[in-house]
Amino acid sequence: MTDLILRTSTWLAASVTFVVLFSIIGYILINGVPYIQLSLFEFEYNTTNVSLMPAVITTIMTVGLSLAIAVPLGVFSAIYLVEYAKRGSRFVKLVRIMAETLSGIPSIIYGLFGLLFFVVWTGWGFSLLAGSCTLSIMILPLVMRTTEESLIAVPDSYREGSFGLGAGRLRTVFRIVIPSAAPGILAGVILAIGRIVGETAALIYTSGTVAQIPDTLLASGRTLAIHMYALSSEGLYSGQAYATAVILLVVVVGINTLSAFIAKRLTFKYDDQVE
Numbered sequence: 636m637t638d639l640i641l642r643t644s645t646w647l648a649a650s651v652t653f654v655v656l657f658s659i660i661g662y663i664l665i666n667g668v669p670y671i672q673l674s675l676f677e678f679e680y681n682t683t684n685v686s687l688m689p690a691v692i693t694t695i696m697t698v699g700l701s702l703a704i705a706v707p708l709g710v711f712s713a714i715y716l717v718e719y720a721k722r723g724s725r726f727v728k729l730v731r732i733m734a735e736t737l738s739g740i741p742s743i744i745y746g747l748f749g750l751l752f753f754v755v756w757t758g759w760g761f762s763l764l765a766g767s768c769t770l771s772i773m774i775l776p777l778v779m780r781t782t783e784e785s786l787i788a789v790p791d792s793y794r795e796g797s798f799g800l801g802a803g804r805l806r807t808v809f810r811i812v813i814p815s816a817a818p819g820i821l822a823g824v825i826l827a828i829g830r831i832v833g834e835t836a837a838l839i840y841t842s843g844t845v846a847q848i849p850d851t852l853l854a855s856g857r858t859l860a861i862h863m864y865a866l867s868s869e870g871l872y873s874g875q876a877y878a879t880a881v882i883l884l885v886v887v888v889g890i891n892t893l894s895a896f897i898a899k900r901l902t903f904k905y906d907d908q909v910e
Contacts, residue, residue: 663884667877675878680846685875687882689848690862694886696849697767697842697858698831704771706824709778717786718808731783734776745773746840754841764852766842773837774827781823785816818899825894832887835860859883 674684712730720727749769759765789812797807813820835858843855844865857865859879866876 660884663877663880666874667879667881670874670878671881672878675875675882678848685866685872686846687859687862687875687879689846690857690859690879691882691886692848693763693842693856694832694858694860696763696856697770697838698828698890700763700767700852701770701774701831702824702827704768705775705778705827708771709775709823710782710820712779713782713786714808714813717783718804718812731780734780737772737776738780741836742773742834743836743840745769746837748772749837749841759853761841761843761845761855762853763842763849763856766838769837769841770831770834773834774830777827777830778823781826782816782820785819785823786812788819789815821894821897825891828890828894829887832858832883832890833860834858835864859886 675686676688677684677686678688680686680689716727716730746769749765749772753759753765753768754761757765793811793815794807797811798804802810838858838861842857842861844857844861845855846857846862846865847854849856859882863876863879863883866872866879
């Protein structure tokens with residue numbers, strides 16, 4: 636009886652989740668697809684075309700710069716905590732507590748910090764660099780914790796076998812441990828990309844809302860999420876806001892698909908090397 640109740644509850648929860656998900660996607664597509672026109676993809680924004688192409692390019696630039704800052708720091712920090720630091724030490728526990736605490740801080744707090752530090756104190760102003768640095772701090776705990784869990788999941792027998800063959804710790808980490816944990820690391824990167832793409836509060840306070848393609852790192856720009864927020868808040872371009880939501884959905888699905896493909900290729904490549 637208990638098994639039946641649990642199974643029914645699981646199927647019911649899964650069904651509700653799928654219904655809600657596809658309802659949201661369908662609502663966005665129905666309201667946004669009719670407003671997708673060629674004028675939305677012009678490289679210069681004006682009040683006539685309300686082009687989203689500058690926002691698309693700014694989003695890609697923001698994602699790339701934020702990941703370039705956060706991913707190396709997060710991955711190498713996790714490697715140190717798992718492979719080099721003494722297991723169970725107070726320092727490791729303190730870093731984990733701090734990372735979990737930072738993960739729970741609202742994005743608006745990161746935005747205010749970025750405004751005071753990167754925009755005002757460093758003198759960068761509302762810029763792509765200020766927004767990317769703020770986002771890199773925001774996603775750093777996520778990347779570090781997912782990488783750490785992926786490294787911990789690698790069996791110790793892999794490390795012991797590598798040490799037994801005469802490989803050093805550094806070679807073992809980069810040739811054995813990281814390839815085995817690559818799918819989990821990329822999963823954390825995918826989650827970080829999703830948080831960057833959907834972020835608005837932190838970027839409004841740091842990168843600004845200028846509808847143009849940043850020509851330098853110190854130039855202002857708006858991402859797709861901010862572009863959609865700006866159009867919907869004005870109340871004059873609701874259809875174009877839904878069209879932006881469709882493009883944002885396509886971009887997120889495309890990034891996730893590409894990341895999953897890369898993770899699968901890395902896994903197959905590592906399996907072939909092992910064989």
